[in-house]
Amino acid sequence: MLSYHQKRFLIVDDFSDFRSSVRSMLRELGVKDVDTADTGEQALRMCSQKAYDFILQDFHLGDGKKNGQQVLEDLMIEKLISHEAVFVMVTAETSQAMVLSALEHEPDAYLTKPFNRSGLAQRLERLEQRKTLLKPILQALDRGKPVEVLNACIALCKQDIRYSPLCLRYRADALRDLNQNEALERLYDSIIADRPLPWAFAGLGKLLFKRGQVAQAKGVYEKALKVFPMMPALYDGMAEVLVAEGDTKAAQRVLEEAIRLSPLAVRRQALLGKLAMANEDFDTASKAYRQAVAQGAQSRFKDAESNLGLAHALISKGSEKGLDTRTRLEINTTLSAVAKENPSDPGLQIRARLMKATSLLLNDAETAEKLTEQAMMRLDGMEQFMSAEAALLVAKQLQMLGQASAGASMLKNCAEIYGDDPTVMKGIAKLTDDPTILNSGNAAADLNRQGVRVYKTGNLVEARQVFRKALSLQPKNISIALNMAQSLLHGTDTSVPSAELEECRTCLKMVGLMPDTDARFSRYQKLRSKAFGE
Amino acid sequence: MNNSEQALDFSTVIASTVHDMKNSLAMVMQAHSQWLARLPDPQQHTPEQGVIEFEFAHLNGMLVQLLGLYKLGVNQMPLQPAYHELDDFIEAQLACHQDVFASRGIIATYEVDPLSPLGFFDRELIASVLGNSINNAIRYARHAVLISVSDEAGQLVLTVNDDGEGYPPEMIERQADYVQGINHSSGSTGLGLYFAARIASLHQRNGVGGRTEISNGGPLGGGVFSLYLP
Numbered sequence: 071m072l073s074y075h076q077k078r079f080l081i082v083d084d085f086s087d088f089r090s091s092v093r094s095m096l097r098e099l100g101v102k103d104v105d106t107a108d109t110g111e112q113a114l115r116m117c118s119q120k121a122y123d124f125i126l127q128d129f130h131l132g133d134g135k136k137n138g139q140q141v142l143e144d145l146m147i148e149k150l151i152s153h154e155a156v157f158v159m160v161t162a163e164t165s166q167a168m169v170l171s172a173l174e175h176e177p178d179a180y181l182t183k184p185f186n187r188s189g190l191a192q193r194l195e196r197l198e199q200r201k202t203l204l205k206p207i208l209q210a211l212d213r214g215k216p217v218e219v220l221n222a223c224i225a226l227c228k229q230d231i232r233y234s235p236l237c238l239r240y241r242a243d244a245l246r247d248l249n250q251n252e253a254l255e256r257l258y259d260s261i262i263a264d265r266p267l268p269w270a271f272a273g274l275g276k277l278l279f280k281r282g283q284v285a286q287a288k289g290v291y292e293k294a295l296k297v298f299p300m301m302p303a304l305y306d307g308m309a310e311v312l313v314a315e316g317d318t319k320a321a322q323r324v325l326e327e328a329i330r331l332s333p334l335a336v337r338r339q340a341l342l343g344k345l346a347m348a349n350e351d352f353d354t355a356s357k358a359y360r361q362a363v364a365q366g367a368q369s370r371f372k373d374a375e376s377n378l379g380l381a382h383a384l385i386s387k388g389s390e391k392g393l394d395t396r397t398r399l400e401i402n403t404t405l406s407a408v409a410k411e412n413p414s415d416p417g418l419q420i421r422a423r424l425m426k427a428t429s430l431l432l433n434d435a436e437t438a439e440k441l442t443e444q445a446m447m448r449l450d451g452m453e454q455f456m457s458a459e460a461a462l463l464v465a466k467q468l469q470m471l472g473q474a475s476a477g478a479s480m481l482k483n484c485a486e487i488y489g490d491d492p493t494v495m496k497g498i499a500k501l502t503d504d505p506t507i508l509n510s511g512n513a514a515a516d517l518n519r520q521g522v523r524v525y526k527t528g529n530l531v532e533a534r535q536v537f538r539k540a541l542s543l544q545p546k547n548i549s550i551a552l553n554m555a556q557s558l559l560h561g562t563d564t565s566v567p568s569a570e571l572e573e574c575r576t577c578l579k580m581v582g583l584m585p586d587t588d589a590r591f592s593r594y595q596k597l598r599s600k601a602f603g604e
Numbered sequence: 605m606n607n608s609e610q611a612l613d614f615s616t617v618i619a620s621t622v623h624d625m626k627n628s629l630a631m632v633m634q635a636h637s638q639w640l641a642r643l644p645d646p647q648q649h650t651p652e653q654g655v656i657e658f659e660f661a662h663l664n665g666m667l668v669q670l671l672g673l674y675k676l677g678v679n680q681m682p683l684q685p686a687y688h689e690l691d692d693f694i695e696a697q698l699a700c701h702q703d704v705f706a707s708r709g710i711i712a713t714y715e716v717d718p719l720s721p722l723g724f725f726d727r728e729l730i731a732s733v734l735g736n737s738i739n740n741a742i743r744y745a746r747h748a749v750l751i752s753v754s755d756e757a758g759q760l761v762l763t764v765n766d767d768g769e770g771y772p773p774e775m776i777e778r779q780a781d782y783v784q785g786i787n788h789s790s791g792s793t794g795l796g797l798y799f800a801a802r803i804a805s806l807h808q809r810n811g812v813g814g815r816t817e818i819s820n821g822g823p824l825g826g827g828v829f830s831l832y833l834p
Contacts, residue, residue, distance in 0.1 A: 087631075087634070087635070087638075088634065090638075091634050091637070091638050094638070094641065098641075162626070162627055162630065163623070163626075163671070180727075180728070182728070183630045183634075184629075184630040184633040184634050184664070185700070186637060186699075186700065186702065186703060187637075188699040188700075188702035188703070189696065189699045189700045189702070191699070192692075192695050192696050192699035193696060193699075196689070196692040196695070196696070200689070200692075232719075232720075232721050232722065233721070233722070235687040235722050235724075236687060236722070238687075265685070265687075265724050265809070267685070267686065268684070298682075298683065300681075300682030300683070300684075301682070
């Protein structure tokens with residue numbers, strides 16, 4: 071007989087009565103190894119020290135605390151629990167918790183309070199059985215081997231075809247990890263044609279979007295939202311599509327809908343803040359960023375960008391007379407946190423100071439000047455690239471703070487790094503009329519395009535020459551440097567030293583100064599691991 | 605002046621009160637079972653105990669249903685369907701009522717068609733419908749309750765059978781009225797039927813919606829509640 075008696079249990083609940091009640095139920099069921107935790111943080115610490123087989127996690131652990139969903143996300147992302155472990159979300163009201171859950175990290179089961187001993191015993195026995203049935207799949211997941219996951223799914227379905235629906239999600243995730251896009255699309259289509267599942271819609275939408283089929287992705291989300299109007303993840307996908315189409319107003323509305331359904335979502339709030347800023351809806355932006363900051367305190371998705379965004383929204387909202395005391399206090403608190411929590415990030419130190427200086431411009435010019443000076447000193451010594459967005463705001467604020475030449479050099483730098491991106495150039499054009507900045511990248515961008523064409527013909531020698539010439543004009547340009555590095559790596563044996571390899575490594579070292587939020591960062595990492603053999 | 609006070613929506617007030625009541629009840633049930641565990645064995649199994657357990661389950665079921673009806677009313681009922689193992693699902697529903705079955709001397713059994721071990725539905729919602737129906741069956745059953753799961757022309761059919769007197773004939777005749785919410789006069793059973801039918805109809809496949817049916821007879825000769833899910 072299958073048995074969970076020898077297993078290790080962890081009960082996480084903020085109510086001591088509940089913990090002791092469940093503990094005694096488990097004891098009566100013959101379970102000996104039972105630990106308890108009263109907060110998510112404690113649960114995470116305990117999971118990092120002991121491999122639990124069963125975790126009974128209360129969903130709501132009190133206001134201002136990590137909730138059960140966040141604990142689950144942390145456990146999965148930090149790989150603190152095996153896929154073989156059973157994670158049960160205990161809730162007072164399950165449908166609510168399910169709406170708040172993220173599609174990518176679902177618990178193995180929900181258990182609604184109140185439950186009795188027989189109810190608990192039944193769930194545990196069955197979950198144990200299910201995990202045993204799926205064991206080969208789960209072990210392959212723990213090893214991070216999608217091919218083995220697929221094979222295990224095939225084996226299970228062969229053994230008993232009736233259980234094939236239980237494998238659908240594992241198969242889809244494995245195909246996604248293997249980038250088998252055609253097979254994945256067929257699988258999603260067949261699932262949706264048979265029994266629409268929310269994750270299949272979300273997955274298909276994401277897949278189409280990733281391949282640039284934006285209109286098709288939109289169609290999928292439209293259809294999905296008709297069937298599952300309560301699924302926040304589908305609104306997220308729709309908002310992404312609308313942003314890609316350039317309709318930030320509609321994207322904001324869709325995201326607001328998702329937040330109405332599920333307000334506890336740090337990344338969603340931060341994204342809403344960003345969209346609302348783009349739409350110059352500073353009220354919504356400050357509210358969303360404020361939520362992102364507050365919720366971020368307990369979350370792994372805490373992000374200094376939300377603090378800066380909050381300050382920026384509050385400043386933008388302010389009147390011509392300056393800001394009231396309360397707003398200034400909030401800006402001060404939120405920016406101090408950035409400076410304090412990121413001591414070794416020069417970009418954030420500079421941006422926090424300039425943001426604060428901007429907020430004080432009308433009310434306390436003296437302090438504003440001091441902060442600007444501090445920021446400019448750090449700016450001089452800064453090697454790393456800021457994101458284009460951050461750099462543009464810094465340039466704008468430098469201009470506002472009376473530092474026109476520092477602003478101009480910021481813009482020039484930005485044009486060099488990101489000049490091949492027309493959106494960035496448009497942003498730069500809003501801040502300057504200087505033709506030497508606006509046209510600085512043209513020649514290099516032309517050469518870069520020409521290099522790509524030559525590269526595609528297979529003429530490596532000529533392609534490298536063209537890229538090299540482009541890079542000499544704009545040495546910090548990320549796109550050109552990546553193309554240069556790729557063309558050098560192509561056909562080069564990285565196990566023996568060569569001039570090509572040396573040049574490639576130099577190139578990558580420079581481009582490594584880009585922010586890790588850049589869309590090209592993963593391409594950089596791939597080239598880097600090839601070139602340095604890591 | 606202050607519009608927000610006037611705009612106080614009574615159904616929302618009720619819903620949030622019901623929510624608190626449900627939490628309160630959960631605490632009472634939990635404290636009760638802890639207290640019970642400390643009593644000597646004979647005192648744990650008194651007839652009063654059976655009444656308490658049954659009414660706890662009944663109260664909880666009604667509160668869940670009330671919250672559900674509110675959500676249906678404001679269109680906030682999320683359907684979260686997935687594949688579920690049917691024997692597990694039925695067992696879980698019976699396990700919740702285990703103490704009541706024991707105290708009333710009712711034998712509860714289930715049958716699942718081995719050819720279709722998985723069902724596709726919203727576990728929470730169907731569990732609340734089945735829970736109410738089991739509670740109702742317990743009220744009228746003499747000795748036995750049977751849940752059977754079968755496949756009828758591609759539809760999943762869940763039935764709750766008891767060996768009691770069965771539904772009154774006029775209720776069976778006029779079940780369509782209950783389902784449409786026209787006649788709620790017969791109290792909790794009528795409301796339960798309405799709730800069940802609404803939940804069933806949320807489950808759709810290729811334009812076919814789920815439905816409910818009540819009848820008499822079945823393998824145990826008493827009331828039969830059937831839930832059809834496409």
